[in-house]
Amino acid sequence: MGYAVVMGEALVDLLETEREGELIYRQAIGGAPLNVSVGATRLGGDVRYVGALSNDILGDRLATFLRAAGVGIGGVKRVGVPTTLAVTTFEGAEPTFTFYGEPPSYALLTPGDLDTAEIAGADVLYTGSICLLREPFRDAARAAWQVPGPLRVFDPNIRPTLLPDAAAVTRNRELVEEFFATADLVKLSSADAVVLYDGAGPAAAAEHIRGLGAKAVVVTCGAQGAYVAAPDGTAMLPAPKVDAIDATGAGDSVMGALIRRLLSGGFPAGLAGWQDCTRFALAVAGLVCERNGGATAMPTGDELTARWGALI
Known part of the structure; x- marks a missing residue:
């Protein structure tokens, strides 16, 4: 089995919660790409994280967390700005994020910081998320x-x-479609599809993205499951029934699980293979939703088996 390179932001989430009648914020390691790297690693994958971390105490904690999780951090650049914070509020189990820190600590990776030999040798390269909204990271990702x-x-x-008006949405759509056009796999949420494509449902969004050039598309739909569009067909898969307490990181766990399957089995030949991969990923996400969310919620293979039976 080869390795994956995961590029993108790492930051600190401040998760709104209540304790003894008082509103407080619980600190958690976060950032979608960091969550993806930890999720794939805990499932047995070999993952190298590439990104910028602050040289402050929170950046040290991020680096220590990644190292302890088994994620390779040889591609990390340390930078002299404060760690970006994401204040996270909830409606039920669903999170909303507000970001603090200028310039963002995660956006300061440059093309010159990349180890192109490591990227070329990888089986899987992941990028995406909010880091693409800022330079120089955007140029590094390209x-x-x-x-x-x-x-x-x-x-x-x-x-x-982070998208305050229609013009910002349009710019972001044009940016992500640049990556969609040459992607082997695009994973997005139904909420992403609504924003990007003016209320489009999963099927319409997936058809459009595949039309741009993406080989396969998985659209996560929360408790409803996921819509899968492969070269030879489409399917809607149900999510396992869980008692969700926090959906933070659930979508990232789906991507981490899909990367893990790509590392072990390669690119699926058709819809049946993608359905198998996505069922596995939905089981991972279900377990994440039963825990306090973020990177610490990402399960191991043994935890998955204990919860759902033999899946890998």
Whole structure:
């Protein structure tokens, strides 16, 4: 089994909660790409994280967490700005994020910071999420995307609080479609599809993205499951029934699980293979939703088996 390179943001989530009648914020390691790297690693994958971390105490905690999780951090650049914070509020189990920190600590990776030989040798390259909204990271992601060799997987991970008007949505759509066009796999949420494509449902969004050039598309639909569009057909898969307490990181766990399957089995030949991969990923996400969310919620293979039976 080869390895994956995961590029993108790492930050600290401040999760709103209540304790003894008082509203407080619980600190948690976060950032969608960091969650993806930890999720795939805990499932047995070999993952190298590439991104910028602050040289402050929170950046140290992020680096220590990644190292302890088994994620390779040789591609990490340490930078002299404070760690970005994401204040996270909830409606039920669903999170909303507001970001603090200028310039964002996660956006300071440059094309010159990349180890192109490591990227070329990878089986899978992931990028996406909010880091693409800022330079110089955007140029770094574009440069990595052009390196031949790995399967290219992408998640737009839309955050409406960072898109204040229609013009910003349009710019972001044009940006992510640049990556969609040459992606082997695009994973997005039904909420992402609504923002990007003016209320489009999963099927319409997936058809459009495949039409741009993406080989396969998985649209997560929360408790309803996921819609899968492969070269030879489509399917809607149900999610396992869980008692969700926090959906933070659930979508990232789906991507981490899909990357893990790509590492072990390669690119699925058709819809049946994608359905198998996506059922596995939905089981991972279900377990994540039963825990306090974020990177610490990402399960191991043994935890999955204990919860759902033999899945891998």
